[in-house]
Amino acid sequence: MRIERLCVERGLKMTGQRRLIARVLSEAVDHPDVEELYRRALALDSRVSIATVYRTVRLLEEKGILERHDFGGGRARYEATDHGHHYHLIDIESGKVIEFSDEQHEALATAIAARLGFRLVGHRLELFGRRQDEEPAPPLRGRVRRAPAKGDAGGGGAA
Amino acid sequence: MRIERLCVERGLKMTGQRRLIARVLSEAVDHPDVEELYRRALALDSRVSIATVYRTVRLLEEKGILERHDFGGGRARYEATDHGHHYHLIDIESGKVIEFSDEQHEALATAIAARLGFRLVGHRLELFGRRQDEEPAPPLRGRVRRAPAKGDAGGGGAA
DNA sequence: GTAATTGCAAATAATTTGCCGTGCA
């Protein structure tokens, strides 16, 4: 319910659907897109429309409660801003998103901006990588390795 | 004409419109969106349709000749990949995009990915900043500073 | 009580695509 609290703090009028969407957001541990948020909300209470989900994420983004990401794939994906500054590494085989943070990078970004004559207001860093085979690998044969794609939010269900 | 050469190298059939679009891309020093590419192409030769521009940038992106960016504002913006790896700093007042590169960051990104068990395949870093007033600033009064927005590509014409 | 919010369906906006004529290799 962290999100609902934040909404109240910013003086938003709390309707049933806003509370519902806030709850879905509070419970999310991934980076759902609007469709997915809508699906999860519907599962809890059918009295929401997707238009309201769109309106709400937009509002919460403006209020700084949500952050919008573009991880490719055409739809915007959302995440609460309240669990700290971090970056993303996208596994290009599975689409999974891994979060990390790095103070060194933080400092470097600020330094670079300053060097260019700017005060850093925001930044984003996204790494795209392929899982490193940790097994020393059987000398002959080997390889083959396919992941069925589909990211950490989009598809089926499972919260 | 660098782009056209790259197209030929990758075995693309070179039609009149592809040559035209390749030329526009070769001459661009900014990050135009499709509308803008179409406008520039039209100015040189009216026998192109915007559908072809869409098809071509998509093709060139798949071939690794172009890179697509999302700088906010809803439309994808393109840039040739052949002028070296670099990052972008977006001036949030004017929308202007400044390119820079930084070896330290390059290394850091690789190290972070490795630490997480991944081999880095690609990455992007975008800084959003506000121009730092370089003048020591007249002690009294001061401030005011507004830029009319509109980025480094979208708008009017000018190549 | 009143202005903000919602749902619905229609409107946008960016991008893609089917189909058929045309031009490149």
Add this chain to the structure above:
DNA sequence: TGCACGGCAAATTATTTGCAATTAC
């Protein structure tokens, strides 16, 4: 000369919005 390509307009996809009914404060 065949097969990929280009033009056009219609189709998609993601997102926004007008309007009347509803609701929070």
